[in-house]
Amino acid sequence: MKQFIERYTSFLKVGMVGAVGTGIQALILVFLVEFLYLHPAIANTIAAEAAIISNFILNNLWTFKNRSIHALPKRFVMFNVSALGSVSIQAIVVWAGVVFFGHSLYLLYAVVGIGIGWVVNYLLYSRFVWRRPLHKDKTISTLYYIANARMPTEKAHGIQIAKMCEAFLEAGVNLVLVLPRRGSPGKSIKDFYGLRKDIPTVTLPVIDLHNKGPFWYHVSSYSFIISYFFYILLCVDKKHSVIYTVDLDRFSYRALSYLGVPFFSEMHGGKPSNVLHRKFFSKASGIIPTNYITKQELQEKFHMPEEKFLVEPNGVDLSSFAPFSKEEAREQLGVSKDSALVLYVGRIFDWKGLDILTEAAPLLPESVTLGMVGGVAEEYERIAGHKPNPRIQFFGSxxxxxxxxxxxxxxxxxxxxxxxxxxxxxxTSPMKVFEYMASKRPIVASKTPALMDVLDPQACYFYEPDNAESLAHTIEEALNDNGQEMRIEVAYKIVQKYTWNLRAQRIRTFMNQLLKDRSI
Structure with a gap:
C-alpha cells in the first residue's frame, strides 16, 4: 500500500507539473499562431519544448527529488530525449485535427495530445530519467496475488485463495491481494474465512456485470484485465515485485506476459495451444499445476523445461479440521443419530457427476442416509435433469x-x-479430499486419474466412475469394513504434508530458486 500511495502521488505530481507546463505551452502557442502566424503544428512543437524545460525543473526539484542518480546535465538530456515521444504524439494529434476537422479547434487538439502525453511522460520519467537505483544483490520483493474473483465468496476457489494468502503471509511473504471491486458479503476476508491474519488487499474498479450471463462475464473480466494491467504498470515498483495468479478462467491471466514483471501461475487444468497461451507460458517464470496430469500436458504442449514446474495439489488447515466426535457433531447440528450418514460436501455443479446419487440411493440399505451439504434439491434437479431420490437429504449451503x-x-x-x-x-484437485483425510472419516472416492493422483488405495475406498452399483457396494464396504481404522490412519498420515502452510513454503522456495534478481 505504501508503494501504491507513493506511485499514485508521483503520478499526480507529474500531472500538476504538467498542468503548469500546459499553461506555459498554451500561452506560447497562442502567441506564435495568432501573432507570428506559424502553422499550429510547428508552433505547438516550439511551445512544448518551452514547457519541457519548465517541467524538468519542477520535476527535478519536487516530484522526483529523492531519486538523484544522474548528474544534472545528463538527466536533462535524458529528459529531453524521453519527452520527444510525447512531443511527437502531441504534434501528430494537432496535425491530424487540423487536417480532418479544421484549423479553428487547434487548442482542443493540443489538449488531447497533452493528455495522452501525460501518461507517456510519467512512464518514461519514472522508468528512465528518475529511475530508482539498481540493486546488485537480491532484493526482497512484494508478491502481488492477482485473482479475478469476488472475495469473500462461499465458493471453493475463494477458500483456496484466502488460505494461500494467509499461508504466504505466515511464511514471511510481503503479499498484496489484487481483486476486482465487485459486490460481496459485508464481512472482511479474515472474518468470513476465520483467518488468523488480515489480508492486505487492493480492489480495482471494474464493470460489475459478471453474473449477468457469459457475455457480460467476459466484459467484466476484460475490464479487470485493463485495471490490473495499469495498476501494475503505474502503481507498482516492478523492480521489487513478483506476480502470482491462478487460472480461475481461461483468459484473464494472459495479459501478465506483457507487463515485464516475473510471474508464477497455478494451473488447475489443461490449456488450449493458441498464440496467447504460447506467449503466456513462454514468459512465465514458473507454473504450479495441481496434479501431474496437468503438469505433463502443459509441459508437452508448451515445451517448457522440467525445472519450471512444481506440482502442488490443494491443501488443508489441520487446525480447522481436527478430528471431532461424531455424536457431539450430530447433536450440535440436529442430525439424527439413528442412521448411517453418507455425506457429500460441496457445491452442485454439472461437471461433478452428482446424478449418480439418484441411481445409487435405492441400492443402499434403509438404514443409510445419503446427505448433501452445499446445495438444495432444486439445484440438484436443475443440474441432473431429474428430481432427486427421496432418500437423499439436502442440508443446503x-x-x-x-x-x-x-x-x-x-x-x-x-x-x-x-x-x-x-x-x-x-x-480436479478438490480441497474436500484433504479436509476429509484430516477429519479421520472413511472416504469413498471415484476412481478417476485426478483423484488417484492424490489418494492412495490404502487410504480410501475407490468405486468405478459412473457406476451406481459400484458406488453403492463401495459405500456398504466402507461402512462395514473391520479394517476401516487402518485406512483412516493411512489417510491422516498422508494429509500431514498437504497443509496450506507447507504448500506456501514449498512454492516460496520454488519461486526463489527461479528468480534471479529478487526474492520473496
Missing part, C-alpha cells in the same frame, strides 16, 4: 466455519467424479 462440524457428523464421506467431464476426470 453452510457457512465455511461449520463445514468441519458437518464432516465430523458423517460415517462415510463421498468424493465424486465422472468420465463424462474432462475437468472432473483428469484435472
Amino acid at each position: 453452510q457457512p465455511y466455519a461449520r463445514i468441519p462440524l458437518w464432516i465430523a457428523a458423517a460415517d462415510v464421506l463421498l468424493v465424486l467424479g465422472t468420465k463424462r467431464d474432462e475437468q472432473s476426470y483428469h484435472y
Whole structure:
C-alpha cells in the first residue's frame, strides 16, 4: 500500500507539473499562431519544448527529488530525449485535427495530445530519467496475488485463495491481494474465512456485470484485465515485485506476459495451444499445476523445461479440521443419530457427476442416509435433469466455519467424479479430499486419474466412475469394513504434508530458486 500511495502521488505530481507546463505551452502557442502566424503544428512543437524545460525543473526539484542518480546535465538530456515521444504524439494529434476537422479547434487538439502525453511522460520519467537505483544483490520483493474473483465468496476457489494468502503471509511473504471491486458479503476476508491474519488487499474498479450471463462475464473480466494491467504498470515498483495468479478462467491471466514483471501461475487444468497461451507460458517464470496430469500436458504442449514446474495439489488447515466426535457433531447440528450418514460436501455443479446419487440411493440399505451439504434439491434437479431420490437429504449451503462440524457428523464421506467431464476426470484437485483425510472419516472416492493422483488405495475406498452399483457396494464396504481404522490412519498420515502452510513454503522456495534478481 505504501508503494501504491507513493506511485499514485508521483503520478499526480507529474500531472500538476504538467498542468503548469500546459499553461506555459498554451500561452506560447497562442502567441506564435495568432501573432507570428506559424502553422499550429510547428508552433505547438516550439511551445512544448518551452514547457519541457519548465517541467524538468519542477520535476527535478519536487516530484522526483529523492531519486538523484544522474548528474544534472545528463538527466536533462535524458529528459529531453524521453519527452520527444510525447512531443511527437502531441504534434501528430494537432496535425491530424487540423487536417480532418479544421484549423479553428487547434487548442482542443493540443489538449488531447497533452493528455495522452501525460501518461507517456510519467512512464518514461519514472522508468528512465528518475529511475530508482539498481540493486546488485537480491532484493526482497512484494508478491502481488492477482485473482479475478469476488472475495469473500462461499465458493471453493475463494477458500483456496484466502488460505494461500494467509499461508504466504505466515511464511514471511510481503503479499498484496489484487481483486476486482465487485459486490460481496459485508464481512472482511479474515472474518468470513476465520483467518488468523488480515489480508492486505487492493480492489480495482471494474464493470460489475459478471453474473449477468457469459457475455457480460467476459466484459467484466476484460475490464479487470485493463485495471490490473495499469495498476501494475503505474502503481507498482516492478523492480521489487513478483506476480502470482491462478487460472480461475481461461483468459484473464494472459495479459501478465506483457507487463515485464516475473510471474508464477497455478494451473488447475489443461490449456488450449493458441498464440496467447504460447506467449503466456513462454514468459512465465514458473507454473504450479495441481496434479501431474496437468503438469505433463502443459509441459508437452508448451515445451517448457522440467525445472519450471512444481506440482502442488490443494491443501488443508489441520487446525480447522481436527478430528471431532461424531455424536457431539450430530447433536450440535440436529442430525439424527439413528442412521448411517453418507455425506457429500460441496457445491452442485454439472461437471461433478452428482446424478449418480439418484441411481445409487435405492441400492443402499434403509438404514443409510445419503446427505448433501452445499446445495438444495432444486439445484440438484436443475443440474441432473431429474428430481432427486427421496432418500437423499439436502442440508443446503453452510457457512465455511461449520463445514468441519458437518464432516465430523458423517460415517462415510463421498468424493465424486465422472468420465463424462474432462475437468472432473483428469484435472480436479478438490480441497474436500484433504479436509476429509484430516477429519479421520472413511472416504469413498471415484476412481478417476485426478483423484488417484492424490489418494492412495490404502487410504480410501475407490468405486468405478459412473457406476451406481459400484458406488453403492463401495459405500456398504466402507461402512462395514473391520479394517476401516487402518485406512483412516493411512489417510491422516498422508494429509500431514498437504497443509496450506507447507504448500506456501514449498512454492516460496520454488519461486526463489527461479528468480534471479529478487526474492520473496
